[in-house]
Amino acid sequence: MSFQLILDNVSKHIQLTNEEKARFISLLKPFKLKRKQLLLHEGDVCKQSAFVTSGCLRSYNVDKNGLEHVIAFAPADWWMADMYSLISGRPGTLNIEAMEETEMLMLSKADQLQLYQDLPKFERFFRILAENSLVAHQQRLIDRLSLTGQERYDKFCQRYPTLIYHIPQKQVAAYIGVSPEFLSRMRAKK
């Protein structure tokens, strides 16, 4: 298991000494899911964050009519958790599924809290991560309120350039909030 991807991810925002890198890595547990396996079920309490090293996760919510709404994708180099459940310790509302065979490094909530004590610079790292994610969610809310399906599709392509030809169209449609047929017509025009 190479830890280079996660060390590079962390080094975008904070600088670690070799000792600090070793300490951080010692907390990470490799984990693997097959396609369609769930990392988290709706109603579970989320007790860890996943950093994807290969493959792709998606988080989704199922409404009362059985419709799936995709909340986020996490390809390699992205973090994923049910943040509501992770922070509150209450049962979550999301399912997290592997879209293909996916390898992850898991950081438990307990270890993350310990890390803040031992290496306070990780407060900065996860502050910046939370802020960036907050901005993405806020922007997505604004987009859903004010952009057309075509414009949301164009933004999706910018945000997830590696994903667009990689994951099933119906998942992309469920993320941007259009029908699969509408998405298919938009892609045909490109």
Add this chain to the structure above:
Amino acid sequence: MSFQLILDNVSKHIQLTNEEKARFISLLKPFKLKRKQLLLHEGDVCKQSAFVTSGCLRSYNVDKNGLEHVIAFAPADWWMADMYSLISGRPGTLNIEAMEETEMLMLSKADQLQLYQDLPKFERFFRILAENSLVAHQQRLIDRLSLTGQERYDKFCQRYPTLIYHIPQKQVAAYIGVSPEFLSRMRAKK
């Protein structure tokens, strides 16, 4: 100007010595807006965060059809900024308006970054703030996708209990994404 409200707000997540409190307070600039005055215009670069001590701010986005979409309210004891613009340094997409005469304490981005250097425990404070805000945004996205207007109204009442009889119905409607007429019928049923 009393700083007790903001000190109590900060002390929910971190403990400050008297010296640290004095340092933090020295960075805050009191600011006041009249009703309907804007703190930030769409297209401006947001260079500071506002902590509301009295009154109420709202942030909103105007779509191509001229429709306003309310992104957030900030009554007393809440923080408000265009986080996208604040973090990226790029022009923002939000307007921030005082809904009534509103008093704030402003913390500039430069001072906030300096604060992280001088008092690293503020990394923790703003990490927790960003995480809580992220969770609220994510939950709102899920709600918009999967709850009825009535359910979203009930959740709004839980989230902003002090606001519901305090701000114009059309603003509440623009936040939860229903027509003012629909909201009026829901309220009549209560």
